[in-house]
Amino acid sequence: MGDRYDESAAAAVFDALGAEYEKAFADSEAHRASLTWLLRQLNPRSRVLDVGSGTGRPTAAVLAAAGHDVLGVDVSPVMVDLATRQVPDATFRCADIREMPLEEASFDAVCVYFALLQMSRAEQTAVVRRLAGAVKPGGSVVLATVPLDLEGVEGVFMGQAVRVTSFAAQQFADMVTGAGLGVVTRQALMFTPAHPEAVPEPHLFLHCRRDSA
Numbered sequence: 001m002g003d004r005y006d007e008s009a010a011a012a013v014f015d016a017l018g019a020e021y022e023k024a025f026a027d028s029e030a031h032r033a034s035l036t037w038l039l040r041q042l043n044p045r046s047r048v049l050d051v052g053s054g055t056g057r058p059t060a061a062v063l064a065a066a067g068h069d070v071l072g073v074d075v076s077p078v079m080v081d082l083a084t085r086q087v088p089d090a091t092f093r094c095a096d097i098r099e100m101p102l103e104e105a106s107f108d109a110v111c112v113y114f115a116l117l118q119m120s121r122a123e124q125t126a127v128v129r130r131l132a133g134a135v136k137p138g139g140s141v142v143l144a145t146v147p148l149d150l151e152g153v154e155g156v157f158m159g160q161a162v163r164v165t166s167f168a169a170q171q172f173a174d175m176v177t178g179a180g181l182g183v184v185t186r187q188a189l190m191f192t193p194a195h196p197e198a199v200p201e202p203h204l205f206l207h208c209r210r211d212s213a
Contacts, residue, residue, distance in 0.1 A: 024193035024194050024195040024198060025193055025194075027194055028191055028203075030187055030189055030191065030203060030205055031058065031059075031113065031144070031205075032058065032062075033187070034111075034113075034142055034144065034187070034205045034207065035058065035059060035062045035063070037142070037185065037207050038063075038109060038111060038140060038142050038207070039062070039063070039066055041109065041140040041209075042066075042068060042108060042109060042140070043108065044067060045067060045068065045069060046068045046069065046108035046109060047068070047069045047071070047106070047107050047108050047109075048063050048068050048069065048070050048071070048107060048108060048109045048110070048111065049071050049073065049107045049109070049110045049111070049131070049134065050063070050070055050071065050072040050073070050090075050110075050111050051073055051097050051110065051111070051112040051115050051127075051131065052073070052074055052097075052112060052113060052114065052115020052116075053072025053073060053074045053079070053080075053083055053092060054074060054076075054079050054082075054083065055079055055082045055083050055086060056072060056082065056083030056084075056086045056087035056090060056092065057083075057086055057087065059072075059111060059113060060072045060083060060087045060090040060092075061086065061087045061090075063090070064087055064089040064090040065089070070087075070089075070090035070091065071090070071091050071092075071093065072087075072090055072091070072092040072093070073092075073093050073094075073095050073097055073100060074092070074093075074094060074095075074115075075094065075095070075096050076094070077094050080092045080093070080094040097115075097127055097131075098119070098123055098126070098127060102130055102131070102133070102134040103134065104133055104134065105133070105134070105135065105136045105137065105139075106134055106136075107134050107135050107136065107139065108135070108136055108139050108140075109135065109139055109140040109141065109142070110131045110134060110135050110139075110140075110141045110142075111141070111142040111143075112128075112131065112141075112142070112143050112144070113142070113144045114144050114145060114146065114203075116128075116143075116145060116166075117145065117146060117164050117165065117166055118162065118163060118164065118165070119165065120151075120152070120165055121151060121165055121167065124165070124167075124175070125175050125178075125179070128143070128175060128176060128179045128181075129178075129179040129180070131179075132179040132180045132181050132210055133180075135210045136210070137210055137211065137212045138209060138210060138212045139209070139210050140207070140208065140209055140210075141181055141208040141209070141210060142205070142206070142207055142208070143172075143176060143205075143206045143208065144203060144204065144205045144206070145166055145167070145172055145203075145204050146164075146166055146201050146202060146203060146204070147166060147167065147168055147169035147172055147188070147202055147203075147204040148164075148166045148168065148202065149166070149167065149168040149171070150164055150165060150166050151165050152164075152165055153165070169188060169204050172204065172206070173186070173206060176206055176208060180210060180211050181208040181209065181210055181211070182208060182209050182210075182211060183206050183207070183208050184207045184208060184209055185206075185207045186204065186205065186206050186207070187203075187204070187205045188202065188203070188204050188205075189202070189203055190202055190203070191203045
């Protein structure tokens with residue numbers, strides 16, 4: 001397998017979780033605050049790419065309700081179906097962001113909430129670099145992750161077997177700036193998903209801007 005992780009494994013996890021994932025993370029005040037920050041950066045009718053769009057809520061729903069043109073991308077067919085039904089004003093596509101063509105400077109903003117964790121570090125780095133390029137110069141990129149120094153660790157997430165890779169907080173920030181993004185604000189906190197098998201986990205939100213040069 002090398003540095004490439006199997007997208008079918010990630011799809012299977014989130015196919016199984018379905019709407020449970022949305023319920024577990026619905027009370028994240030930090031996620032809501034992050035969306036508020038993003039909305040303040042956007043001009044009317046901005047084009048926004050939501051990577052790992054899940055059930056479409058809250059991210060795509062909030063952005064679409066504000067009048068923005070949202071494209072959500074997720075590897076889970078179940079999630080894409082849920083999102084399409086729950087957020088009819090946005091567009092959703094079942095695709096692997098690692099392989100999806102992205103035109104240079106084609107979006108006003110990109111957000112990636114916890115969608116990198118089942119990719120290798122090399123893949124995460126490559127994806128963030130591609131996403132940075134897909135945003136117009138001066139555009140916004142929001143990235144959220146679980147900042148732990150883990151690589152290919154087998155674990156259990158909400159009752160599902162998962163393989164997780166992440167960066168420690170500063171490593172993640174360094175990777176993001178190396179992709180040509182400037183970190184405008186950051187928030188680190190602990191969050192416990194509303195699920196009987198969930199445990200407290202660290203969350204890191206980076207609100208970034210693509211370099212204008």
